[in-house]
Amino acid sequence: MASQSGPLVIVGGAEDKTGECRILRRFVELGGGKHARVLVITVATKLPVEVGAEYIDVFQRIGVEDVRTFDVSHRDAANAASAIQMIEQATCIYFTGGDQLRITKLLGGTRVDAALHEAHHRGVVLGGTSAGASMMSSTMIVDGQAETNPRPSIVDMAPGMEFLDGCVIDQHFAQRGRLGRLLSAVAQYPHHLGLGIDEDTAVIVRDHVLQVIGRGAVSIVDAGKVSYSNLDRVRRDESLALCGVQLHMLPEGCGFLLRDRKPIPDFEQWLHRKELSS
Template identity: 55%
Template sequence: METGETTPVTNARGQLVIIGGAEDKEGDCTILREFVRRAGGTQARIVVMTVATGLPDEVGRTYTEVFERLGVDDVRIIDTASREDGSDPRALEAIEKATGVFFTGGDQARITSNLKGTEVDAAIHRRYAEGIVVGGTSAGAAMMPDIMIIEGDSETNPRVNVVEMGPGMGFLPGVVIDQHFLQRGRMGRLISALAQQPAVLGFGIDENTAIAISDNKFEVIGEGAVTIVDESGITHSNVGEILKDEALAVCGARLHVLPHGYKFDLQTRKPILD
């Protein structure tokens, strides 16, 4: 591993459910069902964070209906439409009582601009360290690392200027996460993102697919797959030699594609096959 690279190991006691977007909300709801189960089942107290979306009422209502249909009686919506909302006493009280916090999709830049560094942000991180489940879909997945993809081109070859990076929310440091992965052809974007920061693991999560993380291991849930790019053993990269719009070369990276039921160890950076 090169100097400056980070290993994606978290000491938090809580769990993460990171969804690639477009998860089933009408059928078996496999992924959202697993989120509810991990958050306490019918005794769960769930806070839905709609900060990423421009349609907080509509999106909040959709998730409230799904969680209530799965048996959760206590579902609360928090919309931090401005940074001032990040110190709302009602929001802080709801988070204090929550067993699960769920971030909807939308624009991940809205999450960091409106929420990062606020009292609500600090409360969620503290409750996560105490053992609650934090979930997120689409934009709510992209924001999970300490450095996140803000935006970038899909269906393109890797180049440094393909993707814009910025500070994430830091629930899972040391990785890069991209969503809608297969559906939007984002392999080049993910490799480009890895080249810009010291993480060595990139996770591309397909739609209606999630990784559920606990104890530094994750399990894949859903109908698609998770593509893992591991650059810890690369033998060559031209990233220090090229201009921003020139093609990126990476040699010796490892690739794993894991469907439903497969597991991965974040510490050893290896699939769990036994």
């Protein structure tokens, strides 16, 4: 029997690191609790020592005894045997924030890239915040304008690390006014769902089912049933017309069926019914 892939914990950035640390605690619980072996990957940031030290302190404060950091400043390091060994020993792997293009540029196609996918497939928990969230999808947002109306030119896209298919992820969502650029992204990739994750908010994805946890909400943009779009007729700097887009606002306690494109208003009730029927 094939093993089930591990959960993805995708965080919208600015997760609580000084209070209850609910999101990070949940991440650790999924990976073994007090027996978890956490690997923090700092490749996205230009301050790996400082950021790594901060996360070591946080994870130790919430009870993790085995927490390590791993940085990659050049692609040779992403092909080293020692890097593969660290990934193979971890039960939880967490990507920090920074620049998502650094992640794909330095890890894409390397032995570390392959080892991360192998780890996920055998059940290891993968988490990421901010840039570490955006890179989870097969197509990612790398840059764009905020607080403006949808236009093709306001969002730049690139291949991601392909841990989550069928979605485009944006982070710091409500706090930085990024609905326009997410709409622009899904207008160009309507087969993808747009996930806009607020700060100190996360989605846990298991078996194509999404659960929302944290202080804010997750905005899900579904362009699958768009009845009209002028994308093929406007210049890149002109405004987009989109009719029939669905927008779901999901705070903690809600969920979403990614394959069926259906919201779950009460996740615990849905889970209970699923367990009774299995």
